[in-house]
Amino acid sequence: MLKVLTHAARRDLLLASRRSGEVLAALFFFVMVAMLYPLAVGPEPALLRSVGPGVLWATALLASMLSLGRIFGHDLVDGTLEQMLLSAEPLVAVVIGKVLAHWLITGVPLVLLTPLIALQFDLSAESVQVLAASLLIGTPVLSLVGAIGGALTLGLRGGGALVAVLVLPLYVPVLVFGAGAVGAQAGGGDFSPHLQLLGALLAASFALAPWAAAAALRIALN
């Protein structure tokens, strides 16, 4: 099972390296929106410090959502998804591998870029650390939950809009706890409960989402 998981992840990473335009589009969106926001609200440092974590989290969330259709969409079109369903190996392992690759392609670069982008919002070094930690724990949840939406809307016309309707309500707790952790740290409070709740969301989504996405894939191809 672990072998198939690794093969699925490595395959998607190889494909992403050959389709760099698609990968860079999500990152470009994240950087552009995060850069435009301070220009729109003005240069007041106190205001930027207060809205910064929320803006960066919401932008990261939307950037991650942009690529959800690609998790399974290309594989449906070229027939490789059928072969995954016919594999003697568990489909769940393939799903976990693909979600892992999605997180490495979209989530990790966001975490790495955040300290740089956070400079525009005048966030302190401690706030940036908490923000990066919350994104590190929260972005895998976005990929895991997003995989369910991507699988449920597979092959549907207007699936991109539908996936947003399905997934966004499930993303709200991640956004609240992620941005809340930085807010608590900046206010001098204890931010660890927020990160712990994010960790709980990660554990719950890891335990449930791959199975749900695999079931949705079987339904989509039936």
Add this chain to the structure above:
Amino acid sequence: MFDDLNIEVGAGEALWVKGRNGAGKTSLLRQLCGLTRPSAGSVLWRGHDIHRKYQASADFHRSLLYLGHANNLKDELTGVENLVLGERLAGRTLDGLGAAEALARVGLSRAAWRPAGRLSQGQRRRIGLARLHVTQRPPLWILDEPFTALDDVAADALHATLEQHLVRGGIVVYTTHQPRSLAAARSHVLDLSARAAGQPQPC
């Protein structure tokens, strides 16, 4: 879509599913390989329902090679990469050398190292068919229009490959609009158009 359909295909036997466009050939093949469930009835492999028990399902999928209309290729990957990664995801082991040998057997040597997106339809079909030549060959082959896009030489080579598989005790279930029946120990023909018209069927 199919009423009163009872087919049994044993080792060394072939089933040619015929019919006009839209007769349900692909739908039947997808049911046989487990991609879709029949609304009534069952598909048995070695006496076990392929949808019922996990072990029976896993045994069936280990024994199955399905080639649909699509060639299961990523345009950005070379033929070798496509073959290696596809087989590994199917739970079978294959290295680059084995993939190159399999592709050479379908007449793709130099083209095997080019991205699949730059190849012709016939060459792309051959990459899909190279799966029939890898070392770990499952016994049951379900092939949907395998002769499509092939030239005469490649089609004859595929015909010979299928017959060799049958001689080794394999099973081939296939659809084609070309008049190609296999010289198996026992060859079945299922004409879905004739069934729809109420004509009796031999199998």
